[in-house]
Amino acid sequence: MTEALRLTLRDSKAARWGALGIISITMFAGYFLTDVMSPLKPMLESEFAWSSTNYGIFTSAYGWLNVFFGMLIFGGIILDKMGVRFTGIMSSGIMVLGAGIKYWAITNPTLVTDTTFGIHTHVFMAAVGFAIFGVGVEIAGITVSKIIVKWFKGNEMALAMGMQMAVARLGTMLAIAAPVPLATYFSSVHTQVVNGELVEKMGPSVSAPIAFAFVLLVIGFITFFIYVSMDKKLDASLAESNGTDSEEPFKFSDIGRIVTNKGFWLIAVLCVLFYSSVFPFIKYASDLMVNKYGLDQNLAGIIPSLLPLGTLFLTPLFGGVYDKKGKGATMMIIGAVLILLVHSVFSLPILNYWFVAVVLVIILGIALSLVPSAMWPSVPKIIPENQLGTAFSLIFWIQNWGLMGIPLLIGYVLDQSNPEVALAKANGTAVPLYDYTNPMLIFAGLGLLAIIVGMLLKMEDKKKGYGLELPNIQK
Numbered sequence: 001m002t003e004a005l006r007l008t009l010r011d012s013k014a015a016r017w018g019a020l021g022i023i024s025i026t027m028f029a030g031y032f033l034t035d036v037m038s039p040l041k042p043m044l045e046s047e048f049a050w051s052s053t054n055y056g057i058f059t060s061a062y063g064w065l066n067v068f069f070g071m072l073i074f075g076g077i078i079l080d081k082m083g084v085r086f087t088g089i090m091s092s093g094i095m096v097l098g099a100g101i102k103y104w105a106i107t108n109p110t111l112v113t114d115t116t117f118g119i120h121t122h123v124f125m126a127a128v129g130f131a132i133f134g135v136g137v138e139i140a141g142i143t144v145s146k147i148i149v150k151w152f153k154g155n156e157m158a159l160a161m162g163m164q165m166a167v168a169r170l171g172t173m174l175a176i177a178a179p180v181p182l183a184t185y186f187s188s189v190h191t192q193v194v195n196g197e198l199v200e201k202m203g204p205s206v207s208a209p210i211a212f213a214f215v216l217l218v219i220g221f222i223t224f225f226i227y228v229s230m231d232k233k234l235d236a237s238l239a240e241s242n243g244t245d246s247e248e249p250f251k252f253s254d255i256g257r258i259v260t261n262k263g264f265w266l267i268a269v270l271c272v273l274f275y276s277s278v279f280p281f282i283k284y285a286s287d288l289m290v291n292k293y294g295l296d297q298n299l300a301g302i303i304p305s306l307l308p309l310g311t312l313f314l315t316p317l318f319g320g321v322y323d324k325k326g327k328g329a330t331m332m333i334i335g336a337v338l339i340l341l342v343h344s345v346f347s348l349p350i351l352n353y354w355f356v357a358v359v360l361v362i363i364l365g366i367a368l369s370l371v372p373s374a375m376w377p378s379v380p381k382i383i384p385e386n387q388l389g390t391a392f393s394l395i396f397w398i399q400n401w402g403l404m405g406i407p408l409l410i411g412y413v414l415d416q417s418n419p420e421v422a423l424a425k426a427n428g429t430a431v432p433l434y435d436y437t438n439p440m441l442i443f444a445g446l447g448l449l450a451i452i453v454g455m456l457l458k459m460e461d462k463k464k465g466y467g468l469e470l471p472n473i474q475k
């Protein structure tokens with residue numbers, strides 16, 4: 001009888017996977033907008049005369065509000081205080097707002113003639129929209145992680161996190177592959193910047209892919225309301241079965257507990273190093289394909305899109321391996337080794353063949369499957385559930401320093417290492433190709449540091465017994 005009473009909605013496989021499917025739609029849309037500008041870098045340069053530094057500023061804006069205004073940390077506290085329903089609706093609403101501002105800015109190249117805080121207003125306003133969106137998508141990310149723990153703890157948690165990430169990566173893949181064809185298809189006569197002058201000219205529509213992303217985000221916002229009704233039913237079934245989480249409610253003193261935990265710091269530092277060598281790379285990957293491997297701009301997104309493609313299958317696979325066999329810390333170290341290998345080869349001024357790029361991107365996809373599928377399910381092994389929202393938000397906050405700083409650094413280094421490009425643009429002469437050696441060495445350095453931190457994490461796990469090398473499924 002007690003067994004029957006203990007059953008809750010999350011014990012139903014269909015209900016918990018259904019809930020996962022719904023929240024994955026919201027994240028899919030969020031990941032699409034996150035990377036939608038990546039393949040458009042060459043177009044932003046040719047249509048609106050953006051420099052690599054301008055592009056770096058825009059890309060780094062993702063973390064401005066999260067890092068400097070602590071929005072992610074507030075988001076985590078709101079999540080632990082107000083719950084997943086309120087925070088999920090709030091964050092997906094913020095994503096829609098940010099995307100709307102970004103779309104407005106990109107469709108107004110007349111802003112190019114002004115500057116704000118020393119930045120072209122066109123770049124600045126697009127960056128403001130992206131910064132607002134960054135708050136939304138990051139808070140949505142931690143909300144979704146907490147939702148998965150709520151529904152899947154003690155079951156297929158790593159597999160569920162892997163599946164959600166796979167759907168989100170589908171958004172990344174589409175964001176790398178689709179924007180250039182979309183922009184080309186919707187080509188029109190519009191305002192462009194030529195030799196510092198605004199001219200009406202036929203050209204690809206950079207704003208069309210952003211409009212598409214905006215529509216996806218609105219759909220994701222609406223579908224989250226369906227999840228809200230499921231979450232209410234889960235809470236009701238938990239209350240009925242007497243199984244309401246007996247966890248202590250979140251207290252501000254918990255922040256002190258989290259930040260004095262060495263395991264937390266190791267995973268947070270590993271996170272910033274690893275992700276800084278992958279997500280900012282994606283922002284420049286299409287441009288790298290054009291400049292290093294000589295690919296046509298219209299086809300340049302194809303090779304980088306293989307990166308998320310591989311993760312679609314591998315992240316759930318590795319998540320399943322972690323659930324059943326364990327070895328989480330080892331998986332993270334192997335992922336970091338692959339990062340070092342791939343970026344080191346990318347940095348070599350030889351082997352500039354497209355098939356080499358294909359192989360490297362596929363290996364990078366394996367790393368991007370191994371590390372997240374082990375990293376995120378490891379956090380609940382180090383941090384108690386009632387502090388998870390805050391812990392995830394602190395980890396993401398630290399990660400956002402990298403997601404903000406590294407693209408900016410790469411854009412700056414690219415301009416500094418290739419002064420002849422800016423010169424040619426200013427003189428209106430043929431623009432030479434960028435040499436990507438220095439940026440790729442920076443990415444390789446991050447991989448090396450990630451290996452060291454991964455090893456320290458494995459040693460700490462041995463000492464503290466977090467169970468990172470143990471399976472997640474309780475037999």
Ligand SMILES: N[C@@H](Cc1c[nH]cn1)C(=O)NCC(=O)O
Pocket residue numbers: 031034138141165168275279372396399
């Ligand atoms: N905090 C996010 C960052 C991000 C960047 N692009 C999309 N999301 C994150 O780390 N998510 C986990 C992941 O592996 O995607």
